Amino acid sequence: MHFLGIEIGHAATRVVALDLEAATVAAEAVAAHTWVEGLPDGYREQDPASWISAADQAMRQVLETLGTTRGGVAGIGITAPTGGMVVLDENNRIVRPAKLGIDRSAQRQADEIAKAFGGAPGLIELCGNPVEAGSLAAQCLWLKQHEPYHFQRAARLMTPQDFIGYWLTGEAGIEAGSAATTGLFNVPQRKWSGELMEFIDSRVFDMLPPGISPMQPRGQLRPALCRSWGLPDGVIVAPGSGAAALAALAVGAAGNGAVVADLSADGSLSAVSDRPNVDFQGEAAILCDASGRWLTRMGMANAVSALELVRRHYGWSAADFEKALAGTEAGANGLLFLPYLRGEITPRLPDATGVLHGVTLDNFTPGNLARASAEGLALGFGYGFSRLRDLGFEPAGVRVSRDAGPAFHQLLADVFGVPVASVAVTGGSLLGAAMQAAVVYFRLNGESLGFDEIAGYIVTMDDSTRRDPDPQRHEFYQDLLARQQYLVETLHAGGFL
Structure with missing residues (x-):
């Protein structure tokens, strides 16, 4: 039996086939789609029709790989990066190109919404999160103010994943994990915010899709697509969800208290909870996860960039970097690196730059620079980990989204003060979409398969990567974290960061 995942990415659409019996990925394919060109700076738009073409192309490639076993396809899940708006x-005709979550054109509208509700603190109290420029809320207000003719034509507003789900089934709907990314959803209470929608326009509520339970299908794959793709009738389509929710599921974070460190380019530290943990400081976003729980997420913009900078500078491979890191002492002989090469999300320093502090004639060596960059990154995650504790989490361990090498895993364990291990295989949110489809299919057919059970079956930990913390080094890194945060606050207050 196979379950498919579709991910509408920024540059391409990907499709994967999960072989449930073997608990492995049986096939995968990618089809690129292009941006709308000639737009002003900050605008990032795409034609939703190109997603349909790319999804169709990638789907056919995957099904061709499956061959005669395509008859065992039972369900499809969908995901996409956070934010964006399809009109x-x-x-049911596309009114205009879709704005994506990385589009910054609606920043003024996001600021306008914030001002009306008492700034970020007021929005957090109202809905759990501030309204971001890439959210459907800000983009809808932008549409009303900048393109009133298009706004008057608008009858439906959808996230990218819900648009593809609508194309697959003909059924409109939105699950809480997707709704939580729109900026219009009261995440702690899992309901739409009437106050926010009324502020934008009284028509907005009628434009939004109806809600779907995370345990129920969106609908069945349209018969025309079943025939075109050579699939059996009755293939179910899961409700779909946001990338953060399904990426957590894909590494097995489906139970209360699970914590994940994502070391990808769009890194994060996330924790699952049975109750909403709102961060009134505004550093952690609160989302709805795929299982009906809540997900507290802190973005880490430099999870890869600092280490890549040092590797590129010295022409090192990953193994070379690992060797340099393992051959140096904790603290890098006084060298401290603030790795904010792309600004930073946690702590919230969008305009920050990197800082190398404490350079002497003795400590400016390749090994110490490798150690300082790795420690700067690990301490950034350590700051996020301390904020999780502030919010009431008591993690017993941390799952890492990929194997970053034994020396760096040990560094993370020493900083966190709890064991660290990576998952054996992960397919990110794309695999999570296929896993969601499996849960929904079995629930529909009377089997009480839970998200924690599918995660336990599909996702295995790589025991060889497990590292336990050293108590003395943990104490050392707690002191170094305090020093780093003091440096950050001092430089930021002085306008240097």
Whole structure:
């Protein structure tokens, strides 16, 4: 039996086939789609029709790989990066190109919404999160103010994943994990915010899709697509969800208290909870996860960039960097690196730059620079980990999204003060979408398969990567973290960061 995942990415659409019996990925394919060109700076738009073409192309490639076993496809899941807006008219025609979550054109509208509700603190109290420029809320207000003719034509507003789900089934709907990314959802209470929608326009509520339970299908794959793709009738389509929710599921974080450190380019530290843990400081976003729980997420913009900078500078491979890191002492002989090469999300320093502090004639060596960059990154995650504790989490361990090498895993364990291990294989949110489809399919057919059970079956930990913390080094890194945060606050207050 196979379950498919579809991910509408920024540059391409990917499709994966999960072989449930073997608990492995049986096939995968990628089809690129292009940006709308000639737009002003900060605008990032795409034609939703190109997603349909790319999804169709990638789907056919995957099914061709499956061959005769395609008859065992039972369900499809969908995901996409956070944010974005697709606008349809009353005849379900695309009104204009879709704005993506990385589009910054609606920043003024996001600021306008914040001002009306008492700034970020007021929005956090109202809905759990501030409204971001890339959210459907800000983009909808932008549409009303900048393109009133298109706004008047608008009859449906959708996230990218819900648009593809609508194309697959003909059924409109939105699950809480997707709704939580729109900026219009009261995340702690899992309901739409009437106050926010009324502020934008009284028509907004009627434009949004109806809610779908995370345990229920969106609908069945349209018969025309079943015939075109050579699939059996009755293939179910899961409700779909946001990338953060399904990426957590893909590394097995489906139970209360699970914590994940994502070491990808769009890194994060995330924790699952049975109750909403709102961060009134505004550093952690609160989302709905795929299982009906809540997900506290802190973005780490430099999870890869600092280490890549040092590797590129010295022409090192990953093994070379690992060797340099393992051959140096904790503290890098006084060298401290603030790795904010792309600004930073946690702590919230969007305009920050990197800082190398404490350079002497003795400590400016390749090994110490490798150690300082790795420690700067690990201490950034350590700061996020301390904020999770502030919010009531008591993690017993941390799952890492990929194997970053034994020396760096040991560094993370020493900083966190709890064991660290990576998952054996992960397919990110794309695999999570296929896993969601499996849970929904079995629930529909009377089997009480839970998200924690599918995660336990599909996702295994790589025991060889487990590292336990050294108590003395943990104490050392707690002191170094305090020193780093003092340096950050001092430089930021002085306008240097």
